[in-house]
Amino acid sequence: MATIDSRSDTELGTGDTSGGTRGTTVIADNVVSTIAGIAVRETEGVHSLGGGASRALGTVKDKVSRSSDPSRGVKVEVGEKQTAIDLDIVVEYGAAILDTAKDIRNHVTDAVETMTGLEVVEINIKVLDVHVPGADDGEDESESSSSRSRVK
Numbered sequence: 001m002a003t004i005d006s007r008s009d010t011e012l013g014t015g016d017t018s019g020g021t022r023g024t025t026v027i028a029d030n031v032v033s034t035i036a037g038i039a040v041r042e043t044e045g046v047h048s049l050g051g052g053a054s055r056a057l058g059t060v061k062d063k064v065s066r067s068s069d070p071s072r073g074v075k076v077e078v079g080e081k082q083t084a085i086d087l088d089i090v091v092e093y094g095a096a097i098l099d100t101a102k103d104i105r106n107h108v109t110d111a112v113e114t115m116t117g118l119e120v121v122e123i124n125i126k127v128l129d130v131h132v133p134g135a136d137d138g139e140d141e142s143e144s145s146s147s148r149s150r151v152k
Contacts, residue, residue: 001028001078027116029078033071036085039111041070043104045095047131049073050088083112084122090129101125 040046050073075086085108091100109120 001026027078027118029076030071032076032078032083032085032112032116032118033074035111035115036076036087036108037070037072037074039108040074040087040089040104043100043107045092045097045100046104047090047092049090051128078118081119082121083116083118084124085112085120086124086126088126088128090131091127093130093132097127101127 037049040049073088077084087104087108089104091097104125105123108123112118112120
C-alpha cells in the first residue's frame with residue numbers, strides 16, 4: 001500500500017509547493033490492480049486476464065455478484081513511490097504477442113502513473129494461452145479425451 005505524505009506528494013507531482021503538511025494519501029494495492037486490469041482489457045489483442053481456473057471461478061463469481069472483477073489475473077506490489085505489476089493474459093489468435101506485450105506495458109504504465117502518481121518500475125507479462133475464435137469448452141474436452149484414448 002502506498003502512503004504519500006506532503007514531502008513525497010511534491011516529488012510525485014501531486015502536492016502543493018508551499019511545503020505545508022496537509023495530510024496523507026494512501027493508495028491500496030487493489031486500486032493499482034484495478035487500474036492495471038482495466039488498462040490491459042482495453043489493449044488490442046488481449047482476450048482475457050487470468051488462468052483457466054481463475055477465469056472459471058471468476059465467471060461464477062461474476063454471475064452471482066452481477067459484476068466483473070477487473071483485477072483478476074493482476075498481481076501488484078506497491079511501495080511508497082513505486083509499483084511492480086504481474087499480469088497473466090490470454091491473447092487473441094493472430095495478435096503479435098511481442099507487440100501486444102509492448103502495448104500492454106505502455107497502456108498500463110500510462111494509466112497507473114497518471115492516476116496514482118506511482119512510478120511503474122516493472123510489468124511482467126505471462127501469456128497463458130491463445131484464444132481461437134469459435135472454439136468452446138466442449139471442443140477442448142473432446143479433443144483431450146481423444147488424445148487420451150490414442151496414447152496408452
